[in-house]
Amino acid sequence: MTDAINPLYAKLLGETAAITWQELQPFFARGALLWVTPGMDLIEVATAVAEDNGSQVAHWLQNAAISKVEASLAEDLLARDPQLWAVVVAPWVLIQERAA
Template sequence: MTQEPSTLYAKLLGETASITWKELQPFFAKGALLWVEPTLDLIAVAEAFAENREAQVAAWLKSGDVGKVSESKALDLFERDPPLWAVVVAPWVLIHERA
């Protein structure tokens, strides 16, 4: 049985965009950029942030599956310039590398 996506999930999916690291650098400088490991569904993570699901968000932060973009990750993204996906859940911009 397939579960239908929530209205919020669909809204966030519609607001997700392909973006370059160069475009994200100002958000990195502000400390507002969160890396989401590609093993996670970016939209599901954004939905959890938007719905303030504290336990789930805390678990991802603790495991390192979600977290602020480190300087080493920023340098890696700058050097490789891979295609990225981003979605905004104020005050955060959540990103991950496109498969």
């Protein structure tokens, strides 16, 4: 039995960082932010996006597990300024709120 970690997953995990909404606003303005709902594995989602796993990404989009950041969410993030985590999978920046 092997519990090998996907090398891409490990790479993306190492590239994940805390970030503020202030730093993300230029990406929001370009429409390049994807919101990953709390409870989802941010790195699993990023891996699926990077591997162009269209059926899995489509499933998550359809079930609102991930979505483009809309103005209402942006306003909420600006007002609350929560702790966020982000990982870049060009052309996207995937973000997720982390529990305090």
